[in-house]
Amino acid sequence: MPSTQTDYPAFAVTVDLVVFTLRGGELNVLLVTRGEAPFAGQPALPGGFVQPSENLDAAARRELTEETSVHEVGGHLEQLGSYGDPDRDPRQRVVTVAYLALAPDLPEPVAGTDAAAAFWLPVAKAIELPLAFDHAQILADALERARAKLEYTNLATAFCPAEFTVSDLREVYEAIWGHPLDPRNFHRKLTGTAGLLIDSGKVRRDGPGRPATVFRAGPTTTLNPPITREP
Amino acid sequence: MPSTQTDYPAFAVTVDLVVFTLRGGELNVLLVTRGEAPFAGQPALPGGFVQPSENLDAAARRELTEETSVHEVGGHLEQLGSYGDPDRDPRQRVVTVAYLALAPDLPEPVAGTDAAAAFWLPVAKAIELPLAFDHAQILADALERARAKLEYTNLATAFCPAEFTVSDLREVYEAIWGHPLDPRNFHRKLTGTAGLLIDSGKVRRDGPGRPATVFRAGPTTTLNPPITREP
DNA sequence: TCAATAGTGTCTGTAAGACAGTATTGT
DNA sequence: ACAATACTGTCTTACAGACACTATTGA
Known part of the structure; x- marks a missing residue:
């Protein structure tokens, strides 16, 4: 049939x-x-x-x-x-x-x-x-x-505007995972992954503190090895 | 309406x-x-x-x-x-x-x-x-x-019967990833992950070579850190 | 005995996690 | 000056990757 x-x-x-x-x-x-x-x-x-x-x-x-x-x-x-x-x-x-x-x-x-x-x-x-x-x-x-x-991805950049700082990204992680991350190790991990972040040349001043480098998302979309969620 | x-x-x-x-x-x-x-x-x-x-x-x-x-x-x-x-x-x-x-x-x-x-x-x-x-x-x-x-999971066990050896698992990985893995490091990684494999007490003899320990899948389903695909 | 497979030990390099220290700003 | 934030360096520990070595079998 x-x-x-x-x-x-x-x-x-x-x-x-x-x-x-x-x-x-x-x-x-x-x-x-x-x-x-x-x-x-x-x-x-x-x-x-x-x-x-x-x-x-x-x-x-x-x-x-x-x-x-x-x-x-x-x-x-x-x-x-x-x-x-x-x-x-x-x-x-x-x-x-x-x-x-x-x-x-x-x-x-x-x-x-x-x-x-x-x-x-x-x-x-x-x-x-x-x-x-x-x-x-x-x-x-x-x-x-x-x-x-x-x-294991650069998904956090989707929560940020086109230009952002490493601190912006860290705040995304902290908000979604619900616990704080070490700002220094986080910075080293993200800036140390080739192609993940592109230095825009600009800096951003927000209140006191040293100005932060402004980045754009780069071609690399995966983090290898990943950042682990457990603190 | x-x-x-x-x-x-x-x-x-x-x-x-x-x-x-x-x-x-x-x-x-x-x-x-x-x-x-x-x-x-x-x-x-x-x-x-x-x-x-x-x-x-x-x-x-x-x-x-x-x-x-x-x-x-x-x-x-x-x-x-x-x-x-x-x-x-x-x-x-x-x-x-x-x-x-x-x-x-x-x-x-x-x-x-x-x-x-x-x-x-x-x-x-x-x-x-x-x-x-x-x-x-x-x-x-x-x-x-x-x-x-x-x-990052124990998915390979799904390709095996309830009881299997570490070599069985390694063959699954090799077949799916399409390249050989070091049997010694693979063995150490899998048996070193707590709760992943449960020793059944049995051994299996297949042709020449030392008999292999027979395992069952344990309660742990994730591998942390993962096994990386790149050789 | 030899070949084959299972499993252990050891070394090296990489990188995570902890944290001291330096750099550069607003107040 | 001081607090605050950005970033760098250093130490320790964990572990992947490489591979020598031991263990236990069939032929």
Whole structure:
């Protein structure tokens, strides 16, 4: 019996975003307040249906733009994984493809846009909230992914603007791992990895203290050997 | 306007499997020959539609059982990622969730079962084949994932039966990374990682040479620091 | 006895972690 | 001057990589 165009179960496919940023030295995640059932009024990850003509990455990037009102978010966007338990949405069968997005400090969501219902919340608080659907699990997985990738990639630069100092990077690590790092050894490790950081020639003065060299991200994206998380 | 059960694009959702095993010291992947259009007669990864009542992991495990005719495959099964380009299937919009499965040496597919069209092929050959859909990309991603995870996990044990020797493990690494490792340093590294290997008390005699201690996988699943791939 | 494989010891170079010390700023 | 931050040097320890050496087997 040949298969036809209809002899398969129909699914809805969505993308959900875990957008991390640093605000005031603390890791924050973008949440929305749901306006409709199910879970009306509850916090959730931003996301939406994949459109017929776009691929998954494009859907994620479109949602990111819509929800943040920022056109070129920069930073980093990668697929995290898919979640498709039969009862994860009580209305219908939905498979969601979760994405992890990392962004430099973004403006507050703007009223009068799709992003009006969106808000930043420190991750420490978000993981204690009863998020809609299975979003608590997705957030937990995203956090672990981000923590793990800091160890062996230059992912921390995605949280910074194009030009940054070694201290900026260290603060990213400290915020995400939740414990302080030795500034001297950290500096030696990062500046000692060839191709990771490019000296911009500039320096930055912030209050007292010796001015810091300003770098840009270089072609090297992996740290070998990695920085270990355990202190 | 409230959303209804129908105001979303309908997708088909499938799972595709990249099943790796070791046969004769060589990494092999399970392929099927497609019987229907599109890509009829071409090799493809095994897979199928997700059923309405099962979650993604269950669908992957079901397909694995069906395609290999082996009930408890053991080994390892993890989600690799999702692929959903609008034109990846010419018939309809299909999102596939790819899984990576690692198994000890499995029997040849049995005629008269769903697995009849399935066959093992060395990965080195498979990556040169024009696989159906975007399966070449999925296979490449799976291979890279497996190679990377050997560095910092005990994933190699998934290719071995419950009891194995250090040499067995080393052969897994050599097959997947494609270059020899120093048996002495490898032995010291693995036996020196606490909780990774449990001495079964037995030894194994294979031809000439001192008998090898037989181990089982221990509770430790990560290697820290990792084994580096570069020779 | 010899070849083969398992496992140990030892050396060298690299780099992490700890921390003293120097450099350069704002106040 | 002083506090604060950026950076450099030095010491110790851990471990990878190289490889000589011992242990235990089949032929």
